[in-house]
Every structure is written in C-alpha cells, then in structure tokens.
Amino acid sequence: MILLKILNKTDIKTEHFENEIKWLIRAFYKNEALLTESEEEPRLSVDITMTEDDLKISISKAGESFSKEESWDIKKDKEAKDILKRALYKCCNKESGRDLPWGTLTGIRPVKRMVSMLDSGKSEEEVFRIYKEDYYVSGKKAELCLSIAKKERELLNDIDLKNGFSLYAGVPFCRTICNYCSFPSMAYSAGEKDMEEFLRAFIKEAEEVSKMLSSRKLTSVYIGGGTPVSLKAPELKEFLKIITDNFDVEKAVEFSVEAGRADSIDEEKLCIIKDTGADRISINPQSMNEKTLKWIGRDHSPEDVINAFRLARNMGFDNINMDTIIGLPEEDIEDVKNTFRIIKELSPDSLTVHSLAVKRAARLNTEEEYKESPDEELLFMMMDEGTKASKEMGMEPYYLYRQKNMAGEQENTGFARPGKECIYNILMMEERQDVVALSCSGSTKIIRGDMILTAPNVKSLKDYIERVDEMIERKRMIL
Numbered sequence: 001m002i003l004l005k006i007l008n009k010t011d012i013k014t015e016h017f018e019n020e021i022k023w024l025i026r027a028f029y030k031n032e033a034l035l036t037e038s039e040e041e042p043r044l045s046v047d048i049t050m051t052e053d054d055l056k057i058s059i060s061k062a063g064e065s066f067s068k069e070e071s072w073d074i075k076k077d078k079e080a081k082d083i084l085k086r087a088l089y090k091c092c093n094k095e096s097g098r099d100l101p102w103g104t105l106t107g108i109r110p111v112k113r114m115v116s117m118l119d120s121g122k123s124e125e126e127v128f129r130i131y132k133e134d135y136y137v138s139g140k141k142a143e144l145c146l147s148i149a150k151k152e153r154e155l156l157n158d159i160d161l162k163n164g165f166s167l168y169a170g171v172p173f174c175r176t177i178c179n180y181c182s183f184p185s186m187a188y189s190a191g192e193k194d195m196e197e198f199l200r201a202f203i204k205e206a207e208e209v210s211k212m213l214s215s216r217k218l219t220s221v222y223i224g225g226g227t228p229v230s231l232k233a234p235e236l237k238e239f240l241k242i243i244t245d246n247f248d249v250e251k252a253v254e255f256s257v258e259a260g261r262a263d264s265i266d267e268e269k270l271c272i273i274k275d276t277g278a279d280r281i282s283i284n285p286q287s288m289n290e291k292t293l294k295w296i297g298r299d300h301s302p303e304d305v306i307n308a309f310r311l312a313r314n315m316g317f318d319n320i321n322m323d324t325i326i327g328l329p330e331e332d333i334e335d336v337k338n339t340f341r342i343i344k345e346l347s348p349d350s351l352t353v354h355s356l357a358v359k360r361a362a363r364l365n366t367e368e369e370y371k372e373s374p375d376e377e378l379l380f381m382m383m384d385e386g387t388k389a390s391k392e393m394g395m396e397p398y399y400l401y402r403q404k405n406m407a408g409e410q411e412n413t414g415f416a417r418p419g420k421e422c423i424y425n426i427l428m429m430e431e432r433q434d435v436v437a438l439s440c441s442g443s444t445k446i447i448r449g450d451m452i453l454t455a456p457n458v459k460s461l462k463d464y465i466e467r468v469d470e471m472i473e474r475k476r477m478i479l
C-alpha cells in the first residue's frame with residue numbers, strides 16, 4: 001500500500017494537480033493500493049509539500065528515502081504542474097528503478113500537445129528534445145509521437161476545423177457483453193422491448209440538433225456503439241435513415257460505421273450500410289485466437305471474422321478497419337503473432353492496435369486470473385508485432401491516444417494505408433473540431449479557444465428515452 005500526503009501551503013486549488021499526481025504514482029506502482037489516509041503502516045510513503053516558492057517531494061520506505069527539492073513559481077500554473085510531475089517522476093523512478101515509456105505524460109494527449117508546439121513555431125528537433133528531456137518520454141515513443149503529429153497536420157490541412165463539425169451517433173446494444181467492456185452497452189435482448197421508444201427519442205434528438213447546425217458544414221460522421229449491426233436489419237436501416245434524413249452526409253469527407261463484431265454482421269446489414277453511403281467500416285476481431293475470444297465473452301470464432309471480412313470485401317467495401325487488443329488474458333507472443341498473421345492475410349486498409357485498458361466497471365477486473373498486469377517486456381514485444389504487421393501491410397501510424405489503466409503504460413495506435421486514415425478519429429481524439437454526439441452515452445464537445453465545452457448524453461437507455469428533451473437542451477446551451 002502507498003500512502004500519499006500532500007501538504008499545500010499555497011492558495012492554488014490542488015484538485016487538478018492531485019489527479020495527475022495520483023495517475024503518475026499509479027503508473028509506477030500498478031498493483032498497489034494508493035491511499036491518502038490509513039492506519040496501517042504503508043509499504044511506501046509519498047510526501048509532497050508545496051509552498052509559494054518551493055516544492056519538496058520525498059518517497060520513503062523502511063530505512064530508505066528518496067527526495068527532491070525544486071524552486072518554482074506557483075503562479076505559473078502549468079509550468080508549476082510540469083515541475084511537480086518531473087520531480088515526482090524522478091523520485092518514483094529512483095525508488096522503483098522503472099522508466100515509463102510516456103514519462104510524465106499521464107492524463108494528457110501526447111500528440112495534441114506536440115501538434116500545438118509545432119503550430120506555435122517550435123521545430124521538430126525542439127519538440128523531440130522537450131519530450132525526451134523535459135517529459136522523460138522514451139526515444140521510441142517521442143519518435144512515434146512526432147511522426148503522428150506531422151501526419152495529423154498534413155491530414156487536417158484541408159479540413160475546415162473551425163466552421164465544420166463532426167457527428168457521432170451510438171447504438172447502445174451488443175449481442176452479448178464482452179467481459180473487458182467499459183462502454184455502457186447493453187445486451188440487445190435486454191433492450192429490444194424498448195426499441196420503438198429508443199428510435200422515437202433518437203429521431204427527436206436528430207431533428208432538433210440538425211436544426212441547430214443547419215448553417216454548418218458536416219465534416220465526418222461516425223456511427224459507433226455498442227455494435228450498430230447488433231440491431232435487426234430494419235432497425236439498422238431506420239437508425240441510419242434518421243442520420244441521412246437529418247444531416248447532409250453526402251458532403252462529409254467520411255462516413256464510418258463500426259460494424260464491430262463478426263457475430264452480428266451479415267450480408268443484408270452490410271447492404272444497408274453500403275446503400276446509406278457509408279464509405280468506411282470496421283470489423284473488429286480483437287484477437288484471432290479461439291480460446292481468447294471465448295474467454296473475453298465474444299460469441300464468434302476467428303473463422304466468423306474471416307468470413308465477415310471477405311463478405312464485406314466482395315461487396316465492394318474498400319476501406320475496412322480492424323481493431324485488435326494487446327494484453328488480453330492468457331495470450332502469449334505466439335497468440336499475438338497468430339492474430340497479426342491472419343490479419344495480414346486479410347489485408348485490411350487500416351489497423352488499430354489497442355493496449356488493454358481495464359476500467360473498474362469491467363468484469364475482467366474482478367476475475368481471479370486477471371489480478372496482475374501482464375508482463376511489461378512481453379507487452380512491448382506484442383505492441384511491436386502490431387507495428388511490424390502494419391508496416392508490412394504498407395500502413396503508417398496516424399493517430400494515437402492513451403487511457404488510464406493501460407496495460408504496460410502503452411498506447412492505442414491507429415495505422416492506415418495512405419488515404420485510408422479515419423479523419424473522425426483524429427478530430428475526436430485530438431479535440432480538433434466540434435463533435436456533436438447523439439443517442440445514449442455520446443458526449444458533445446465544443447471547442448472554444450483553449451476551452452472545451454461538453455454536453456454528455458445520459459448512459460442508460462431508459463434515461464435517454466425519458467430525458468431526450470434534456471439532452472437536446474444541453475446541446476442547445478453550448479451550441
């Protein structure tokens with residue numbers, strides 16, 4: 001157990017600091033409880049004292065202590081936070097002997113920060129140096145970040161970020177619920193009885209929101225979830241029609257539908273997606289190993305994924321993404337190699353390699369077999385397999401994001417062949433354009449200078465149906 005004590009003798013509010021401090025400590029000490037009060041003797045104590053001029057951090061354990069003192073100007077809020085994180089990183093690094101691949105960059109979007117540095121006129125060499133020397137990011141990750149930042153600037157060059165907007169709509173159902181799932185999705189069988197009311201609420205929201213946005217140009221559309229194709233074919237048709245009836249999708253640069261799980265994909269549904277005008281779909285195996293798919297609660301085999309992929313290709317889909325997850329329980333390097341070997345044979349147009357992030361809500365987090373994080377060395381090797389496979393398929397990394405509780409403190413990376421990148425993913429993950437979200441659990445984000453205004457939709461289907469007017473008004477307030 002780790003005991004954290006913060007003595008703040010300044011006027012600043014430390015809530016924001018505290019979260020970042022906790023994220024950083026947790027990143028170093030993955031499997032230990034972090035408490036701010038305890039009557040038990042902790043294994044490790046982290047003491048932080050902040051005054052107007054000085055910062056003192058010390059980490060102590062039986063007979064040993066590592067400490068660091070820095071002077072700072074607490075009025076320069078952001079700089080002060082960076083100084084604190086750097087000092088804390090140094091202490092934890094000394095005590096644990098560990099390096100974190102992303103250094104002090106916990107809780108932030110590493111590419112977004114780099115893009116804004118490049119936009120402000122800093123050279124590539126300068127930002128690379130800052131990432132390595134000031135944020136302690138590994139050379140490999142700093143390089144990856146730089147190549148994505150450059151790509152992103154190139155891809156967004158012709159997009160009207162300010163006047164355009166992107167649209168997200170989520171289908172809150174899946175055939176069954178995977179046991180690593182941290183999305184608020186429900187089994188289709190449990191929600192089916194409310195389908196009519198759900199679609200009625202969705203029409204109302206789409207109609208009202210489209211009026212609010214009538215003077216703005218739609219850049220990209222993303223239909224996600226849940227699993228959109230978990231709907232029955234007529235329901236899927238209606239859901240997509242509500243989008244096309246209310247938004248000018250033909251003018252958008254991209255229209256993606258996350259077909260998702262192979263157990264819900266069939267020819268009729270793919271036909272509906274195609275007829276709607278969607279030009280990018282995602283078929284997500286996560287793993288191509290039968291035992292893993294069973295373990296994570298997916299109701300399909302690797303052959304089902306192969307068949308769904310081939311079906312979509314034969315129907316003319318020429319922009320298909322596949323999602324994979326690294327760090328799944330019981331998977332060794334040979335399993336991961338097998339997944340990427342089959343994916344290479346299928347040859348999708350883009351590939352997303354996720355590092356497993358288990359949130360507290362996910363069932364997996366409570367399973368005995370998954371108490372310990374997978375071995376870090378092994379995770380690096382597995383991530384490298386994804387990178388290698390993407391290269392062999394002629395893809396380049398084009399977006400990246402990090403979450404809390406990621407296996408091995410890694411990242412999620414999107415790779416794509418040139419011209420097959422998902423613009424929506426960049427706009428949304430990097431917070432580069434207003435994203436308006438419809439349906440359960442989506443969150444609308446409106447960018448106003450350095451500020452981001454958010455209007456989250458409720459997560460439960462019942463609440464969404466009952467409170468759709470409130471969801472509309474939330475958006476009206478910030479639009």
Ligand code: SF4
Binds near residue numbers: 174178182225227260
């Ligand atoms: S398909 Fe995705 S959203 Fe659905 S249960 Fe599995 S992880 Fe959750």
